[in-house]
Amino acid sequence: MPTFPFSEADPIQFPAPPPKSADVVIIGGGVIGVTTALFLARRNISVTLLEKGRIAAEQSSRNWxxxxxxxxxxxxxxxxxxxxxxxxxxxxxxxxx
Missing domain, CATH: 1.20.5 (Single alpha-helices involved in coiled-coils or other helix-helix interfaces)
Incomplete structure (x- = not known):
């Protein structure tokens, strides 16, 4: 049986420097933040999405x-x-x- 994919041995890291600018900055990578970013990006609005943990693995994964x-x-x-x-x-x- 596979283990849960998140552990302290696998820290959260972004592999590149943050963008120098964005039209919109969204704080929170839950279902609302991610879909807001998606809908803005579809309109060619530059978006930076910030999340303290893993995308869609915090409260949104528990609250429907x-x-x-x-x-x-x-x-x-x-x-x-x-x-x-x-x-x-x-x-x-x-x-x-």
Missing amino acids: GWIRKQGRDADELPIVIEASRHWRQLAEECGED
Whole structure:
């Protein structure tokens, strides 16, 4: 059985110097930060994404509250439905569920 891929023996390091400039700097590489960076980059906006740990391995890997439908106020449902649509689209584009 493979071991969990994250350990102190495998420290987090960025292999290059940070960019000298960016149109937008996003702090946090969770689901919201990464998708915000993706949508900005698709519009040719230069983005720098900063994360203290590993991308998508911090709180977003444990919290699915952003797209749940049950127990929501009715006013929140349109944005939840749109988020679910984007989630499926991103899974399709990435080839990952």
